Amino acid sequence: MSADQLIASLEQLGREFQHVIRPLADEQAIRAAQAQFLGKKGKVSEVMKELGRLPPADRPLVGAAVNRVKADIEEQVARRLRELADAAARADLARAVDVTLPARPVGGGHLHLLTQVRLEAVQIFSELGFVVAEGPQIETDWHTFEALGTPKDHPARDMQDTFYVSDEIVLRSHTSPVQIRTMQTQAPPIRIVAPGHVFRRDDDATHSPMFTQLEGLAVDEGISFTDLKGVLIHFVSRFFARDLTVRFRPSYFPFVEPGAEVDMQCSFCMGAPQGLPRAEDARPRSAAGERDRSPSGAGGACRLCKGTGWLEIGGAGMVDPVVFAAVNIDSERYTGFAFGMGLERMAMLRNGVDNIKFYYEGDIRFLEQF
Numbered sequence: 001m002s003a004d005q006l007i008a009s010l011e012q013l014g015r016e017f018q019h020v021i022r023p024l025a026d027e028q029a030i031r032a033a034q035a036q037f038l039g040k041k042g043k044v045s046e047v048m049k050e051l052g053r054l055p056p057a058d059r060p061l062v063g064a065a066v067n068r069v070k071a072d073i074e075e076q077v078a079r080r081l082r083e084l085a086d087a088a089a090r091a092d093l094a095r096a097v098d099v100t101l102p103a104r105p106v107g108g109g110h111l112h113l114l115t116q117v118r119l120e121a122v123q124i125f126s127e128l129g130f131v132v133a134e135g136p137q138i139e140t141d142w143h144t145f146e147a148l149g150t151p152k153d154h155p156a157r158d159m160q161d162t163f164y165v166s167d168e169i170v171l172r173s174h175t176s177p178v179q180i181r182t183m184q185t186q187a188p189p190i191r192i193v194a195p196g197h198v199f200r201r202d203d204d205a206t207h208s209p210m211f212t213q214l215e216g217l218a219v220d221e222g223i224s225f226t227d228l229k230g231v232l233i234h235f236v237s238r239f240f241a242r243d244l245t246v247r248f249r250p251s252y253f254p255f256v257e258p259g260a261e262v263d264m265q266c267s268f269c270m271g272a273p274q275g276l277p278r279a280e281d282a283r284p285r286s287a288a289g290e291r292d293r294s295p296s297g298a299g300g301a302c303r304l305c306k307g308t309g310w311l312e313i314g315g316a317g318m319v320d321p322v323v324f325a326a327v328n329i330d331s332e333r334y335t336g337f338a339f340g341m342g343l344e345r346m347a348m349l350r351n352g353v354d355n356i357k358f359y360y361e362g363d364i365r366f367l368e369q370f
């Protein structure tokens, strides 16, 4: 090949490269095309092999043409890469981003239903002069049972099958040990409420091995059962925001005398249409199934109270002198009342929660309803 022909084919390579590079849209492909032309075995190198066969006088001209075509290809590469970068930057800017738009609202959190209920209950009792007291969840057998009139061989221990850490240490099965701790450290007059977790070997739709109770204790000169009744009536009426009454069913707890199960008037049907139950319906909890099949509990009866007109909410009674003796309070001078209720149950009754497990599962669909 003559020098002119070589120069012509070099210039042709430059033009060919224009066509090759035009459709390429990413840097990797562009670099590969560049290597096809300028690499060691590239098209320009192939042409340069012919250089040696030219008469020496012609070589500088052809060499200059080689340099020109190399520079041209490199320039095309740089330009194409710049074009791509510019296009990317323009596309970026063209995206409609309004930085002045207010942020999407993040759903506000709120207190868990049980926390709300606990705070409300404490609020209501605090208006009556009760202050909050606390005790440990891992408690001594003595505070949990013995000081509360329940020695180790007492049959009433079966009512609260609990978790033993050791012979003398238990997970408290009720908040009543807070009564003992309070009376050990404070002299009457005493008015406390003690909300807190308790633990029992129980597990079904309405019982959980861990749940929350609220204990109440008032000790002073001249405290009577009517004070207990008045406080509880006030509480349920405030908590359910309607006038409700309570009734007491004689019952046994080793630390109160007399002792009672507390029922509140059904907040759903208010005891209607059957009207408030007659005395013979006031049977203890074990007879609940029997009551359900009674005429007043048959079809059309209130789902919440099963037509009985009453809802069981807890236990209560007058502090037994045996308890005062354990904490050195003079039972000739002082009397007191105590009560305990389950807060999960209060929220179930008021907010229509029908499985106790919902409280603890953390399912957002449940939590956000309250």
Ligand code: PHE
Binding pocket: 173, 174, 175, 176, 253, 256, 259, 314, 315, 316, 317, 338, 339, 340, 341
């Ligand atoms: N501690 C009892 C229980 O958990 C409830 C109770 C408290 C009863 C205070 C009487 C007085 O079953």
